[in-house]
Amino acid sequence: MSGSSRERSPARRPGVAARAARALAAVLRGEPGRIFPEQIHSLHRGSRSIGRVSGLRSKALMTRLVAGEAFRAVPNQPTADTAVPFRVKTMDGRAVWLRLRSHDRSALEFLYQGHHLPPAELTGRVERIAVFGANIGLLLGDLAARYPGAHLLGVEPDQDNAALARRNLAHLGERCTLLEAPVWHRDESLTLSWGHDAWGLILADLPHQNGGGAATLQVDAIDAGRLLGEFSNQAPIDYLLVNIETAWYEMLKHGEWTRNVRCIKIEIQDHYDEAVPLLEALGYRAQLQRLGWGAFAIGIRR
DSSP states (O other): OOGGGOOOOOOOOOOHHHHHHHHHHHHHTTOOOSOOHHHHHHHHHHHHHHHHBOSHHHHHHHHHHHHHHHHSSSOOOOOGGGOEEEEBGGGTTOEEEEOTTSSHHHHHHHHHHTTTSOOTTOOSOOOEEEEESOTTSHHHHHHHHHOTTOEEEEEOOOHHHHHHHHHHTGGGGGGEEEEOSOEESSOEEEEEEEEEETTEEEEOOOGGGTTTOSOEEEEEEEEHHHHHHHHHTTOOBSEEEEOOTTHHHHHHHTGGGGTTBSEEEEEESSOHHHHHHHHHHTTEEEEEEEOSSOEEEEEEEO
8 A cells, every 4th residue: 555545544643741740941041832831830830840850850840840830720638648759959859759639849949938937037946847837848847847845746637648747748757747636625536528639638617607518527526725735834835836727717716826936837728807916915926927828927925
C-alpha cells in the first residue's frame, strides 16, 4: 500500500497538564498568547514555587502542579497517600511532601509570607510552641528551625492533613508532638456542620444555627487548656498560633484556657471588631493586624 493511501491515526490531543506546562513556559518567556488574564496571574504566582525547589524531578513536579492549578478546576483534597516529595532549597534540600491538585502549594507559599511568626514584641526565651490548625506541618517545621531549643505541639482535626504533617515533621523526632483532634474550650462531644474543601476538614457552626441543611459530624473535642497543660507540664506556652476557622470566636469568649499562654496569634476572617476586646479581657496587650484576605489578632501577656 502506498504512503498516499495509508490510513492515518487521528492525532492525540495533548492532555491538560501538557498544555498547561507549555502555557507556563510561554508566560515565563513573556509570550502568553491566548491565555486568560487570571490564568496568567496564576502562572506568574506559581513560578515562585518552582524557584523554591531544587533538582530536576522536583522542578518538573512543581511545574506540573502550578500549571494544573491554572488550567484545571478548583483544587480538591486528595488523600495523604497521593503526596509526592519536593526538595525545598530553604529547608536544606529536605523532602517536603505535597499533594498535587490541592492547596498544599499555597500552604508552602504562605510559609514565606511570615504571617505565622510571633510578634517582635515577644521577649524572653521561646521554649514551648503550639499550633492549633497545623495543616500539613509546614509552619510547625519552620518554627522548629527558627527556635531550635523549643518543643512543639501541633493539633490538626483533618485525618489526611494530620498524616501528611507527621511525614513532614518526622525529622524533628521527639521535639514535636502531632495530635489529630479538634480543640475546644472544654471537653465536649459536638455535632457540627462540616465539609471537605481543598484545605481539609472545615468545621462550621452547630446545625441548628445554619438551618440544618449541611452534613453533620460528631466529634469529641478536647479541652485546649488541658491539652496545653499536659504538653508543657503546666509550664507557660511561650507562643500559640491558632488557625481554626470560625471556632476561634467561641474559644476566646470562653478563653480561660489561655491563662498559661504568654503570646497568642489568631487568624480571623470574621468578628474583627471583637477580637482585640476579647484578648484584652483575658489580660493581653492586643492588636489587630489587617491583611487583604483577613486579619491576625495578636496578644502578649501584660
